[in-house]
Amino acid sequence: MRWLALIVLLMPGPAWAEEAKPLAEDPVAEARLKQLAVELRCLVCQNQTLADSNAPLAEDLRREVREMIAKNMSDQEIIDFLVQRYGDFVLYRPPWKASTTLLWIGPFFLLGIGAAALVVALRRRAQKLVDVPVTDEERRRVEQLLSQGARRS
């Protein structure tokens, strides 16, 4: 009986775990898909790229991109296809356009203003520090007062 159990346990059985969604037969096409998909946005999970997202629409769009790759469309043609339907937002990296210059330059612009304000403020403060000539008599008084304070604390 024990032998039977041992034999059964040692027999190879079917593995039910599946691989991740099957890759296309063509690794070159898949590489192209990946390259494009990381530059495209999933419109459902909008912070994820088309490559990362598990949303059904993302799967559909990846399928579309695969079909377009199979039709030998260029990267630009595939991107144009999607932008035509979904707008610029489908691009994960905002394009450089008149309408997005503020988006791209804005942070640096604000940083520049902040830095300039800091410089101006520091310069003004430096100007306020006037060198007052201190006589020896006054110096001795200062030291006396300071040492009194130190003893008290």
Add this chain to the structure above:
Amino acid sequence: MKHYLVLAVFAVLVALLSVGLTLNPREVPSPLINKPAPHFQLPQLREAAKVFSERDVIGKVWLLNVWASWCVSCREEHPVLLELAKSNIAPIYGLNYKDKREDGLAWLQRFGNPYQLSAFDSEGKVGIDYGVYGVPETYVIDKQGVIRYKQIGPLDDDVVAKKILPLVKELRNK
């Protein structure tokens, strides 16, 4: 002088916030507005042997409503659509998106059918052509077959009264 500057900056921030908070960051504006409705030809939901194309409705102002039996928000807007269909202002055609035929038909049977007919887009390819990313979505299309408005998400009485009806009336008079 410094105080006024700080107050001014604060006022600008408040202005930006009060506009920004009313906006929906998830909304993806459609690039198809004022462009011709993308061409398609799909089997009809009920009568599978018949086809429907956007070309069939040239000359009329109409609504294309993207819906599915698995879509919860579609149930929210359904009464609004039924009302709209009853008022006969503009015909409503459905695009049954990524659904199963039996499920779609059962859903219409159960909740009512505001559509002249529904086209059956089982794979969602026509949806992609129309830039559909979340169901329900509704398009207002004019007599020349140009998309004039897209509603992302369910319709409500407010949107219908303030945006859809005035637009449809305007387009009908052209």
